[in-house]
Amino acid sequence: MKKMRRLLAAGAAAILLGTTIPGVASAEVTVLGWPGGSEETALRSAVETYNALPGTAEEDKVELLFFNREGFYDKLQADLAAGSDAFDINLIATYSIGRYAPFMEPIDLGADAEKVFGKLILETMQFEGKQYGVPTDLSLHFMYYRKDLVDALMADDGAKAKYAEISQQYLGKSLVPKAPDEWTWEDWAATALYFTKSVNPDSPVRYGTVLQMKNLLFNMMVFQSLPRAHGADWMDSSGKVTVDSPAYRAGLELYKKLYDAGATPKDSLSYEYPETNAAWTSGQVATALQWNAAAGELMNPETAPAVADVTAVVAPPAGPEGRKDHIHGLGLGLNKHSKNKEGAGRFLKWLATENAALTYAKAGGSPALAPTAVEKIAADRPDLVKLGEFAGKYGYVMNGATSAKALSVYEAQAKEFTAYWAGQKSLDEALSAANRSMTDLLK
Known part of the structure; x- marks a missing residue:
C-alpha cells in the first residue's frame, strides 16, 4: 500500500x-x-x-x-x-x-x-x-562578452571615437574602450550602449546587453553585485537596513538608463535565466551578466553554434569598492x-x-x-x-542574506525594483517601500 x-x-x-x-x-x-x-x-x-x-x-x-x-x-x-x-x-x-x-x-x-x-x-x-x-x-556570475566584437572595437580608431561620443552623451563622460577584464560598471555600460543598434546604427548586433529584470528574487542576486561594488549592503553593523543608499541608487539608475536607451530588449521586464540564454545564443547581444551555470550552454558549439567560439567570460566589473560577485x-x-x-x-x-x-x-x-x-x-x-x-x-554575502527571511527580502526588492524599472514607481518610492519591507523582515 x-x-x-x-x-x-x-x-x-x-x-x-x-x-x-x-x-x-x-x-x-x-x-x-x-x-x-x-x-x-x-x-x-x-x-x-x-x-x-x-x-x-x-x-x-x-x-x-x-x-x-x-x-x-x-x-x-x-x-x-x-x-x-x-x-x-x-x-x-x-x-x-x-x-x-x-x-x-x-x-x-x-x-x-x-x-x-x-x-x-x-x-x-x-x-x-x-x-x-x-x-x-x-553559483556566482560571469560577465559574458563577445570577444570578436570587443577586439574589433579596440582595433578601430573610428569606432573608439564613436564610443567616446556615445559615452559622453549617455554617461556624461568621454570614455576609452578597455579590455573586459579592466571594465568598471561605467565601461560596461558604455560598451553596451555602443553595441546597441538604436544608439549606434553601425553596431553589428542589435543589443549591447540583456538584463534580467523580471519581478523574480533570483534576478536580484544577479543585479546586486552592481550596487555592492559601489559599497551597498542590506544592513549596517547595528542592524539598520541600508538599501536606500547612493550605492543602490547608482545601480538601479544605471539599469534603467540602459533599459530606456534600448540597450536590452524591451521585454526584459519579463526576462530571467532562460530568456537571457536565448538572447545570447541568437547572436544579437554583445554582453550579459549571467549565472556561471550558463557557461555550459553558451560556450558549447552544439547548443550555441552562432556564438560559442567567440564567447568569453570575466568577473563582474569593478566599482569604487572593487569587483564583487554574489555567491x-x-x-x-x-x-x-x-x-x-x-x-x-x-x-x-x-x-x-x-x-x-x-x-x-x-x-x-x-x-x-x-x-x-x-x-x-x-x-x-x-x-x-x-x-x-x-x-x-x-x-x-550580503549582511542578512543567510537569515530565515533572506528569500523574502529578495522578493521585496524584486517587486519594488522592477516597478521602478518599468516606470510604475519613482526611484524614491521604490527604495522607500523596499526599506520598509526589509526592515520588517530583518528586525
Missing part, C-alpha cells in the same frame, strides 16, 4: 509537470530538483548514471520531480512543514538551509567528500555545524519525513564521490571541485576553474 501511494503521487506529479525520467516506474527514491537550466540537465544525467550502476538495487533507483521555478521555495517550505513524504531528497541552498533545517535530517557524506569538494564548499551546505546537503552547484551554493539534502532514508542516503553519499561530481560537471552542472578533481575536467570545463578563482577573489 505504501509503495502504491508513493507511485500514485509520483505519477500524478509526472502528469502535471512532465518531468520524470524514463524507466522509473519502480523507483523508490524521489528527488525534488531545480527546474530548468543546467542544474536540471546535470541532475538528470547523474540520476541516469546512478540508476544504471550494477550496484544500485531496484528499490534504490531514483526518480525526479520538479516544482515550478517561480514560488519554488514557498511551496517547498509548505510541503516540508506539513510533513510531506512525496519526496525523499530536496533542493537546498546556502540562503535557505536555516529555513529548512528543522524539517530535514543531517547526512553523512563519507570521509572522501572533503577531498572532492574541499572544506569550504562543504560548509556552504552546513547549518549549526551539521551537514545538510551535497554541494551540487556553486551561494545549491545542493540536495534529506527530507526528515522520507520513507526511504537509507536509499536516499546511499544516493546522496554517491553524489559526493568524485565520479559522480565529474559526471554532474560533464553534463553541464557547476560543482565547485577541489584542485585535484577539477584538473580532470579543466580542458572540457575551463569555466569551473574560473568559478573557484572568482569565488575566492570576489565572492560576497
Whole structure:
C-alpha cells in the first residue's frame, strides 16, 4: 500500500509537470530538483548514471520531480512543514538551509567528500555545524562578452571615437574602450550602449546587453553585485537596513538608463535565466551578466553554434569598492519525513564521490571541485576553474542574506525594483517601500 501511494503521487506529479525520467516506474527514491537550466540537465544525467550502476538495487533507483521555478521555495517550505513524504531528497541552498533545517535530517557524506569538494564548499551546505546537503552547484556570475566584437572595437580608431561620443552623451563622460577584464560598471555600460543598434546604427548586433529584470528574487542576486561594488549592503553593523543608499541608487539608475536607451530588449521586464540564454545564443547581444551555470550552454558549439567560439567570460566589473560577485551554493539534502532514508542516503553519499561530481560537471552542472578533481575536467570545463578563482577573489554575502527571511527580502526588492524599472514607481518610492519591507523582515 505504501509503495502504491508513493507511485500514485509520483505519477500524478509526472502528469502535471512532465518531468520524470524514463524507466522509473519502480523507483523508490524521489528527488525534488531545480527546474530548468543546467542544474536540471546535470541532475538528470547523474540520476541516469546512478540508476544504471550494477550496484544500485531496484528499490534504490531514483526518480525526479520538479516544482515550478517561480514560488519554488514557498511551496517547498509548505510541503516540508506539513510533513510531506512525496519526496525523499530536496533542493537546498546556502540562503535557505536555516529555513529548512528543522524539517530535514543531517547526512553523512563519507570521509572522501572533503577531498572532492574541499572544506569550504562543504560548509556552504552546513547549518549549526551539521551537514545538510551535497554541494551540487556553486553559483556566482560571469560577465559574458563577445570577444570578436570587443577586439574589433579596440582595433578601430573610428569606432573608439564613436564610443567616446556615445559615452559622453549617455554617461556624461568621454570614455576609452578597455579590455573586459579592466571594465568598471561605467565601461560596461558604455560598451553596451555602443553595441546597441538604436544608439549606434553601425553596431553589428542589435543589443549591447540583456538584463534580467523580471519581478523574480533570483534576478536580484544577479543585479546586486552592481550596487555592492559601489559599497551597498542590506544592513549596517547595528542592524539598520541600508538599501536606500547612493550605492543602490547608482545601480538601479544605471539599469534603467540602459533599459530606456534600448540597450536590452524591451521585454526584459519579463526576462530571467532562460530568456537571457536565448538572447545570447541568437547572436544579437554583445554582453550579459549571467549565472556561471550558463557557461555550459553558451560556450558549447552544439547548443550555441552562432556564438560559442567567440564567447568569453570575466568577473563582474569593478566599482569604487572593487569587483564583487554574489555567491551561494545549491545542493540536495534529506527530507526528515522520507520513507526511504537509507536509499536516499546511499544516493546522496554517491553524489559526493568524485565520479559522480565529474559526471554532474560533464553534463553541464557547476560543482565547485577541489584542485585535484577539477584538473580532470579543466580542458572540457575551463569555466569551473574560473568559478573557484572568482569565488575566492570576489565572492560576497550580503549582511542578512543567510537569515530565515533572506528569500523574502529578495522578493521585496524584486517587486519594488522592477516597478521602478518599468516606470510604475519613482526611484524614491521604490527604495522607500523596499526599506520598509526589509526592515520588517530583518528586525
